[in-house]
Amino acid sequence: MTLLDTPPSTPDTQEGSSKKWWWLLAGIPAFAMVIMMAPILVILATTGSDTNCGQDAGGGSLMGIKPGSLAVPMAEGTYTISSPFGMRGTGMHDGQDYAAPLDTPFYAAGDGEVIAAEPAAGYGHWIRIRHTIEGQIVESLYGHMQATGVLVHTGDKVKAGQLIGKVGSEGQSSGPHLHFGIYPGGWSLGGGVDPIPWLKQQGTISPNGGPAAELVAHTDSTGGDLPPLPADKGSEAHMQVDSIRVMRTIAAAFPEITTIGGWRPTGDVAQDHPDGRAVDIMIPDSASAQGKALGDKIALYLQQNKVALNVEYLIWQQRYWDGTGDWSLMEDRHGYTANHFDHVHVTLNGGGMPTADSHYGSAPGDTTTMEPCPPEVGDQTKFAPGSIPPQYTNAVSAAGSLCPEVSPVLVAGIVQQESGFNEKAVSKGDGVNQGGAEGMSQFMPETWKAFGTDSGLDRSGKAEPPNAADPFNPYDAIASEGRYLCHIADYLRPHHDSGAVKGDFTDLIIAAYNGGEGAVVTYGGIPPFGQTQAYVPAVREHMKKLAA
Structure with missing residues (x-):
């Protein structure tokens, strides 16, 4: 492991999902007990993994909006444009109004940060989101909500299409609607531009003025009722x-x-x-x-x-x-x-028992355009027969169960690349790296000081009293690697979620183990270091061979 930029701690580290597992390491030598529980922990950690692929599913979303672009903030079929941008009476209407029933959901027009979610004169309550579009700061504004219709907070990082609010009629409003504005450079009074040409420029508007069908999967469809549940699949009896x-x-x-x-x-x-x-x-x-x-x-x-x-x-x-x-x-x-x-x-919620007048509409959304999570090759929690030394199977499984982002196969793939499971390995300088990385997981001494973990087992795998962590003890090395990988995941997560760092999250973790998490953030992805560029696919190849 070559660490070109590896801060052992940073204010950017977030209390992410993996933190809840770190109690397992806080009381080492409890890791010895963890190893015995490894099969159970593998199930718990992997079933807690993120199924949203970076999308916030907190109440609905408009899926498929192209990164770095903007989209109409309401689902097709849920609104009508009641007042376009332009002169209205004696003043300028610097946005577009989307008339819809009270509490109709609306969504973030693009990735960004919420810079205001609060009461605002004339708007009742507003939400303002700051985006970066082709290097330019752009703000989107959403107005006339009730307090209960504001579903985000100032400082929140939001994804394109994330549910952020519900239509209201507060402030200077003649009826329920969403006022939507676009402000290149940031909001200023009267500084909005016509949203429609801007959205067309970004390629996210369809000819009928609604969200582009090929980009947006969430639609509230109307039309004939869904057919009854086939009898061979189940029964609707006694259901609301x-x-x-x-x-x-x-x-x-x-x-x-x-x-x-x-x-x-x-x-x-x-x-x-x-x-x-x-x-x-x-x-x-x-x-x-x-x-x-x-x-x-x-x-x-x-x-x-x-x-x-x-x-x-x-x-x-x-x-x-x-x-x-x-x-x-x-x-x-x-x-x-x-x-x-x-x-x-x-x-x-229920909806009451059906009557002769009950109608069910058609299926909302479109299941064909949602992008699935990137598939892993093989079962990432189990190893192919004979792929790793059997005495380390439980230790690797436990280390790969400390947080959802890190699997046993990832831990093993890195060990294979670093040392080939050689607990005595010491790296030598090669003209690029200074050398000195120690043990099976190849920790540099300074990084070991921060993350070295006593597994509670000696070098032969037998329980021992608590003592100083040893990088040449394979069980300590494996436990420490799992802990460090979860730290990397926590460090990278907010940068990845905000869009500042791009790429497959597992690839980014692998790159950070080799080149440092700071470097991954600095370069916004896998760093352009020759060794790291080769390291990521090498580990991935090991993972393919190791997985059951």
Whole structure:
């Protein structure tokens, strides 16, 4: 491991999802116990991984907006343009008004930072987001919301298409609408430009004035009712209106789903199923990579269309989404089905029992244009037979379970590239690197001081009393590598989420292990160092061979 720029701590480090796992290392030699629990921890950490691929699914989104561009901030079919940009009476209307019912959701027009989410004279409440478009600062403005219709806070980093608010009629308003403005260089009174030509310039407007169909997946479709749930897939009996719509929606949008569960007379934990508000979407071959990917896609679809489908919460693979924030790990209910590894559970608001006048509309959104998470090759939690020395399997599995971003196969791939599992390795200078990296995971002494971890095991893998971490102890080295990789993930996450650092997140972690996380941030991606450029694909190749 060559660290060209490796701050051991930084104010940019965020309390991310991986932090919750660091208690496992805080009390070393507890890592010795962690190794014994490795198979369990692999399940917990990997099922807590991010299924959103960098998209904030907090209540819906307009997916597929091109990076560095802007889009209409409302879903097609939910608004009408009631007042365009230009002179209106005796004054200039420096924005465009989108008339829509109260509480209709609207979305961030592009990636950026919220610089205002507060009361504003004339607007009731407004949201202003600062974007960088082709190197130019541009602000978008959203106005006339009630306080309850402002769903972000000043300082938040938002993604293009993220749900940020709901339509209101506060301030100088004659009816419910969203006032949307574009301000190149930043907001100033009367300084807005016509949004439509700007959005056309960015290539995100369709001829009818709505979001471009090929770029935006979230649409609230209208038209004929969804067909009833086929009898061979499940029953709509005793289900409330919202649940029936979700059953029909999933059956229509995901034809590969063959079983959808609903009402049952008793509830194991809550009363959602007896009340007819819960739907269980059974995932075929759920233990396979393809099955998990399908479950991820369905969960993401339900998140994106939370508002349209009246979703209250989701459970998938022992994780819970409350409809507003991030996924959280659930308690162990001691069973594959009980822990929701074979089905996506969705609880709806309800909507009441159906009547002869009930209508269900058509499926919201478009499942064909959503970009899936980049596929990993093979199972990243299990190793191909004979691919690593068997005495290290549990240690590597434990180190690869400390945070969602770091898998056992990633840990092993780096060890393979660094030393080939040689615990006595010491690097020599080669004209580029100064040399001196030590042990199986090739830590430089200064980095070891910051991240060296006593595993509680001696060099032969037997339990020992707490002592100083040893880079030549393979168990200490593996534990320390897992800890350091999670630190890298935490350090890079806010920069990646903001768009300042681009690229596949696993590739960025690998690059940072070799070239330093500071260098990755400085260059906005994989640094242009010859060694690092070669290091990333080399580790990836090892990972392909190691994965089961």
